[in-house]
Amino acid sequence: MAMLEIEGLDAWYGASHILHKVSLKVEKGEIVALVGRNGAGKTSTLRAVMGLMPRATGRVRFDSTELLPRAAHERFKLGLAYVPEERRIVQGLTVRENLQLGLVASARKIDERTAIDEIAESFPRLKERLHQQGTTMSGGEQQMLAIARAMIAKPSMILLDEPSEGIMPVLVEEMGVLFRKMRDQGMTLVLVEQNVEWALKLADRAVIIDQGEIVHESSAAALLADKDIQDRYCAV
Amino acid sequence: MDLELILMQLFSGVALGAVLIMAALGLTIIFGMLGIVNFAHGALFMVGAYAGVWVAEQTGNFWWALLLAPLAVGAFGMLIERFLIRPLYKRSVDDPLLLTFGLGYVLVEAVRIVFGTDGVPFATPEALSGVVDLGIGYFPLYRLFVVGLVAVVLLALWVALEKTKFGLIVRAGAKDPLMMRVLGVDISALWLVVFGLGVALTALGGVLAAPMRNVTPEMGTLVLAEAFVVTVIGGMGSLLGAVIAGLVVGVAVSMTALFAPEMATIVMFALMALVLLFRPQGLFGQSVRA
Numbered sequence: 144m145a146m147l148e149i150e151g152l153d154a155w156y157g158a159s160h161i162l163h164k165v166s167l168k169v170e171k172g173e174i175v176a177l178v179g180r181n182g183a184g185k186t187s188t189l190r191a192v193m194g195l196m197p198r199a200t201g202r203v204r205f206d207s208t209e210l211l212p213r214a215a216h217e218r219f220k221l222g223l224a225y226v227p228e229e230r231r232i233v234q235g236l237t238v239r240e241n242l243q244l245g246l247v248a249s250a251r252k253i254d255e256r257t258a259i260d261e262i263a264e265s266f267p268r269l270k271e272r273l274h275q276q277g278t279t280m281s282g283g284e285q286q287m288l289a290i291a292r293a294m295i296a297k298p299s300m301i302l303l304d305e306p307s308e309g310i311m312p313v314l315v316e317e318m319g320v321l322f323r324k325m326r327d328q329g330m331t332l333v334l335v336e337q338n339v340e341w342a343l344k345l346a347d348r349a350v351i352i353d354q355g356e357i358v359h360e361s362s363a364a365a366l367l368a369d370k371d372i373q374d375r376y377c378a379v
Numbered sequence: 380m381d382l383e384l385i386l387m388q389l390f391s392g393v394a395l396g397a398v399l400i401m402a403a404l405g406l407t408i409i410f411g412m413l414g415i416v417n418f419a420h421g422a423l424f425m426v427g428a429y430a431g432v433w434v435a436e437q438t439g440n441f442w443w444a445l446l447l448a449p450l451a452v453g454a455f456g457m458l459i460e461r462f463l464i465r466p467l468y469k470r471s472v473d474d475p476l477l478l479t480f481g482l483g484y485v486l487v488e489a490v491r492i493v494f495g496t497d498g499v500p501f502a503t504p505e506a507l508s509g510v511v512d513l514g515i516g517y518f519p520l521y522r523l524f525v526v527g528l529v530a531v532v533l534l535a536l537w538v539a540l541e542k543t544k545f546g547l548i549v550r551a552g553a554k555d556p557l558m559m560r561v562l563g564v565d566i567s568a569l570w571l572v573v574f575g576l577g578v579a580l581t582a583l584g585g586v587l588a589a590p591m592r593n594v595t596p597e598m599g600t601l602v603l604a605e606a607f608v609v610t611v612i613g614g615m616g617s618l619l620g621a622v623i624a625g626l627v628v629g630v631a632v633s634m635t636a637l638f639a640p641e642m643a644t645i646v647m648f649a650l651m652a653l654v655l656l657f658r659p660q661g662l663f664g665q666s667v668r669a
Contacts, residue, residue: 244551
């Protein structure tokens with residue numbers, strides 16, 4: 144059974160109908176790239192899975208638990224983590240405190256000190272900055288912090304919204320290595336990206352969303368080779 | 380005018396400021412976290428004072444009043460948040476404001492019905508009556524106790540906010556409630572607790588003020604105005620601002636009472652006007668709410 148199963152998902156912002164009968168499956172231990180134009184519904188799909196859309200109908204099952212009737216904070220406790228596009232590093236808190244936020248509501252018993260030490264090993268850039276204010280770091284470092292904060296409670300699935308946006312190429316490469324490593328450790332990743340080529344090289348499977356509907360599903364390699372479809376749905 | 384008198388008056392100002400801080404802290408915490416301007420705050424201060432009077436009468440013990448009245452009124456505050464304010468979060472900001480405004484009147488009327496319109500006497504507890512020699516003059520022991528207790532409460536609050544997991548959640552929840560939700564924090568439960576805490580603080584202020592002010596159903600009206608002045612001067616949502624501004628206002632009022640008694644009640648509004656002219660966000664406020 145798939146780790147995440149979305150069936151006939153509709154979602155609205157006020158009166159505007161954003162997602163139309165979206166269905167997609169994400170298997171355990173894979174990276175799925177969700178691509179498409181600006182405003183196609185990528186972020187809304189992630190937000191609907193996380194419980195942040197004002198209104199959503201249909202079925203979303205995670206680990207065989209029905210998500211839509213549950214509040215956002217309950218979904219986190221099921222092992223679902225979310226890195227929003229704006230990163231949302233909390234202002235006025237240190238890097239360390241921001242990492243602690245990833246643990247405060249965890250359903251598992253995790254020793255805070257050990258967890259922070261471990262995560263600092265995986266993110267050397269954060270290690271030296273644990274006592275710095277989170278929001279004073281560069282965009283790339285804040286992105287790393289946002290990912291580390293989402294990972295620290297060891298979720299089984301992580302939803303990433305445009306992690307490469309506005310980040311130096313060298314850090315984007317570093318991030319790609321990290322995502323593969325996370326997958327190889329058994330984590331499942333859903334990657335929303337504008338940087339289509341990078342995302343497709345990284346992912347196992349690819350899904351294209353256009354005007355709130357899923358229009359294409361294939362292996363990432365197949366989509367990477369198919370310039371026609373890429374041009375039709377992903378050209379900026 | 381001699382120095383001793385001025386120093387004594389300064390100390391009176393600090394004691395006055397201590398009570399103001401209790402009232403203003405709750406107001407500013409509730410605003411900073413929930414974004415709600417609680418117009419019932421003065422009335423809840425008054426309810427705190429009456430609850431203190433009642434508990435003291437029943438038990439014959441001021442200490443029980445000091446402990447139980449804020450707890451009971453804080454719990455009552457949680458009921459208000461849960462059943463009256465929570466349904467209004469998704470509406471415009473006017474709705475909770477109007478609700479608390481009306482609730483203030485309801486509470487005043489309710490107290491008038493139960494305890495009468497005349498007000499009730501509340502004597503300084505025996506253990507705390509009398510004066511102490513401060514070296515510069517004799518100072519009422521009770522006021523000294525109020526300053527000390529408020530200092531302890533402030534220290535405890537600071538430790539709770541800065542050194543505990545709960546405090547971290549509160550600080551982060553004030554800045555970014557949405558992120559806290561996706562990190563698994565039940566933000567409505569947090570707001571419930573914070574509202575209760577804010578109300579308990581003002582109720583404690585009410586109990587502490589009871590032996591110093593007249594306990595009447597209307598006592599909250601002035602307190603609400605004072606708490607607003609303190610919050611505006613300190614910066615809406617700023618805890619440190621509420622503490623500093625509370626002391627500044629307390630000292631300013633009591634100094635003015637010494638030199639120009641007829642000006643004493645308006646000096647705090649003059650201070651507020653000055654702050655609004657030159658630093659509209661308040662001494663410790665942020666110009667834009669994050």
